[in-house]
Each structure stands twice: as structure tokens, then as C-alpha cells.
Amino acid sequence: MSTVHTRRIMGVETEFGITAIRNGHAALSPEEVARYLFRPIVAEYSSSNIFTPSAARLYLDVGSHPEYATAECDSLTQLLNHDKAGEKIFHQLALQAEQALADDNIGGQVYLFKNNVDSKGNSYGAHENYLISREMVLKSFGKQLLPFMITRQLIAGAGLIKDGRFVLSQRADQVWEGVSSATTRTRPIINTRDEPHGDSHRFRRMHVIVGDSNMAEPTFALKVGSTLLVIEMLEAGFDLENFELENPILHIREIADDATGATPLDLVGGGTVTALEVQKSILASAKKWLEVRPDEGTPNEEIGRVIDLWERTLTAIETQDFSSVDKEIDWVIKRILLDKYRDKLGLSAEAGYDHPKLKQIDLTYHDIHPERSLFYLLQRKGAVKRWTTDEAIAHAVDTAPETTRATLRGQFLAAARKYNAKTSIDWVHLKVERPEPKVVEMLDPFVTEDERVDELIGYMRASAES
16 A cells, blocks of 8 residues: 555535526526626626635636636635635625616526526536546546446435436436546546646646535535545555446436435446445445544544444435434435425325426525525524534635645735735736736645745735835
8 A cells, every 4th residue: 555645635616506586587697697796796806707815716607607616625624614605705796786686677686506407407517626646547547436426426416306206416417428538518527637736747636527516514525525535545555346337327327316326337347236335335445544544634533524424324325214314415305305395285205206396495405595595494493414614614705725825825815905916816826917027836736835925925015115
């Protein structure tokens, strides 16, 4: 077994669905609503593509989807805090957009949904990014990950009503390849496009685009935490059972349709294994890995919480008794909610979920408005457990992660605002445009102090004073 460092840079990109409703109907097209949403951003920055004070990227993506990409994080709860901060930032923009619609005599309520499929079947993503060693061959590394990735929806799916049935994952129907450099044309599970956003001699970025957007904090923690553990084990050469599959994409939709985890998966070389057996085997290895795992990055205590929830979720699936995870796993929480409403509507279980009211509940679960969202109503009532705190999320709205390169970007952004400096930045570069262009390239995402950045800030200050 080779040595592996478990401190790892991670980030999450979340695209949101958007609409404005007036008197029960769409008040504007998504493109028009998005313009209202981003009006304050464009007014302040002359752009709809910016970096926030927390060093995250906020922008309007293809298809008029507002998107929030967290700053670089190096631990699980830190990443969760910054992901949830994105919801808060967009909620405030939505409130401002509603006021602007009222001022323009249009009116209506602006809705932002943290889900992955709209009413017309269009899909938008929740992408995960994990920094891995350049020594790893991403294509073969990805193939080793695929059995875990296609079965991960059992523990981290957000749930969806599809053709009157309840399926585990919103993204399972939207991917067409296992490992590929494409993102929109074929939508692979793992994207191999080589954009490390750092030193390309040392790092690669593994871009995962198969996951669902999660509302429940414990589900997000389980999704990212379990993936972290598998990546760590593969990098370390830790003993993992080989489950190379004949056709991962064929099986991913079948798994989404079977909440028992009994879906048989065809193995290369013959034989089958069930989706639940794959997850149980990987979990068993993860428990052994935790015994020798270096305690850095995400603390082992927190990884222990991930493994505990992972084990309870698999036991619940195996026994079909979900009482031990019915406040922690998104698809379980949602299905219980839908079943209760179905009973109230007087519908039988055999009737499935093909009812307009149930579809509305499915969607409203993902509303990010803290007072209107069904999910946040459940959370306020204690029907959903927390992983973090409101205070930690609020802190992440305006504060960059202090333990990664993002803190330098945050300092630079704060200085640019203070001195009204003309600047341009991306994930790696900080540039002051005037009086003479000066740029700093930050290739190490783990660095939190850099004299060159200090000098750049000093240059902005001196320019403003002169």
C-alpha cells in the first residue's frame, strides 16, 4: 500500500432551476427571470460571471441556469457550509428580483429549485470536483470508481417521480457514458477533461457529474464523504474488491428504479453482483481504511460519522426498515412525504405517484426559499437532521475558506473593493489591470500565504493613495 495524503481539495458546482410565477402561471421566460436575478450583480460588476467575497464563482450558465461553484475546500463540513452558502446568496438575489418585478409592474414570485430535472425533462447538474494526484491515470482510475458511482444513488439520491413511479436518482437518466472528456454532448459519469486549476505536473481534477443535488445536509455529507474514502483507498492501493462491470450505463437506470438494491449487475468475466452487495463491500473496505487513515483534511471523527450513516443506510435498504435514516437521506425523506400525501389524497399504493399534487410536492421539496420550501419546513420541525449549523453557513456566505488558496483570493477581492481597483481573476490568477498590469499565478491550491499576493494588495493600496 502506497502513502496517501488525505487532505484533499474539493469543490461543488450547483445549477439551479428558475422560474417566476404570477397567478399560477409563468410570468416570464427563464431567460427574462435570470436577467432580473442577475441585475444587481451586473450593476455592481458589469458582468454576470463573478467571484463572490467568499471566493466562490457565481454566474449564469448555459440554459439560463444560475450556478454557484464553491471556493476550494479541504474538509467535508467546510464544503457543505460553502455549498449551502450558495443557496443563501441566490435566495437574497431572488428577493431582490421579486422587488424589481413589482417595481416594473410585472409582479410574481421568483422560484429557485435545487434539483436536477425540470417539468420538460431538461437536466442541469450538481458537479463534484476532487483533486487527485497527477500520477493517477484518470481513465483507469475512473473505471475502478464506476461500480461505486452507479450504486451511490442508493445512499445519496434525491428521489424523483418519473412516469408515475418513484425513482432514487434525478441524474441516472441523464448520463450516457462512463468515463469521457465530454460534458453536455454525452454526459459521462466521470469527466476526464484535463483542467486541474493548479500545477498540472502535480494535480488532476476529477470532475464527477452523475450526482444529484442534495437538500439534506447528512445526504450531502454521505455523498461526498463516501466518494472521498473510495478515492483515498484507490490512491493508496488499498484492498478493494474488483467489480468491473460489463455495462455500467445500462445498470444505472435499473438501480434508480429499485429501492431494494437487488439490481443484478453483470461483471466482466462473467457472473453478477447486486448493487447493494457492491456498496456493502466498499463500505467494509472503508471501515478497515479508517483504522489506518491519516487524520488530516476531513477529521477521522467526521469520517466515522459518514461511515456510520453509510452503514445504517445500507442496513435500511437491506431490511426495508428506513426508520433509522428517515431524517437523513433525501430520497427516503421525500418518499415518506409523498406517501403521506398520497394517503391523504385517498390514492392506493398501486396507483403510484401520478398525481399533480404529488408532482408539486416533489418539486417544492427543492425550493431554496427558507420559508416556502417543503424541505426547510421539515427541517424546522425537526423531521430532518442537521450536519452543520446556520451560523457556520452564514459565515461561509462572506468568508473564504481559511485553509486553502481561496483565502488569498478572498483577501484580494476584499482589497479590490476597498481600493476600487480594476482587476480580473480566475481560479488560478489574480490580476490588477491598472496603472500597469500585474498578475500572480497561484498553482498550489493548498497555500494560504503568499508574499506575491501581499505585494499585489500593496500595489492596489499605493495606486489608490496616489
